């Protein structure tokens with residue numbers, strides 16, 4: 001019996017061949033991304049690209065099914081790659097420990113046949129949408145918060161794009177983030193499974209579910225929301241503002257803990273050895289080094305500097321001060 005016998009019985013051998021030749025990029029290997037990646041690896045998607053900037057934390061284990069306690073502290077993309085290889089050694093898996101930014105989005109995503117959204121932020125989703133518009137690649141939006149989930153397959157010009165529904169990313173204050181709402185593990189599982197099914201449909205050239213699906217598993221609701229019939233000018237005219245707007249630094253508040261995240265575009269490739277040596281002499285502080293980041297303290301603020309230039313400041317610090325520190329240290 002072949003590995004894919006049950007799936008081939010349902011989809012047919014021709015579809016199984018399409019799956020074997022397909023390449024899917026998954027942005028975000030958190031809760032929904034874990035489920036997406038696992039179904040796609042088990043289904044035999046020929047090439048998987050795993051893109052995630054974060055490291056496994058104990059608070060992830062409640063819902064992020066790819067990881068266990070031995071992965072804590074590891075980059076999610078690498079831990080996911082290892083786990084998925086143990087599930088299916090016959091497919092190609094590439095891990096990318098990077099922040100998705102305008103400068104690298106096309107390089108990371110434009111070769112894929114389908115893009116899966118396992119992210120938790122609108123910056124990443126508007127970039128995926130732009131790559132989808134420019135390269136005519138389908139992507140499947142998914143999101144989960146509290147007991148609610150949403151899934152929407154997007155493939156302009158055949159379908160509306162994400163900006164037909166939402167022209168701009170919402171203001172940070174308008175979003176129910178993990179900070180205020182939390183999330184139920186099984187709901188992320190449902191959302192990830194639903195999105196994985198839609199990705200498989202794209203891969204085997206079946207028409208995707210046309211509506212935006214919204215479910216609330218705690219109050220037993222299902223909604224199939226008709227996509228907007230009027231197309232936005234962005235997908236009509238091929239305008240890709242998020243890819244084309246080269247911001248250099250963005251800061252945002254951390255989720256659930258005081259602090260600031262600082263993101264950099266284009267991504268840097270820092271020499272962490274010389275940087276940690278330089279920082280040691282700055283205020284005679286100790287800097288711990290791994291191949292992918294260095295960690296130390298200035299005053300009461302704990303700072304992590306990633307190889308791609310992204311920084312996380314934990315403690316009482318204003319975004320302006322974090323930016324100032326970045327320029328002081330990296331120029």
Ligand SMILES: [Zn+2]
Pocket residue numbers: 156160161162163164165231232233234235236
């Ligand atoms: Zn549109």
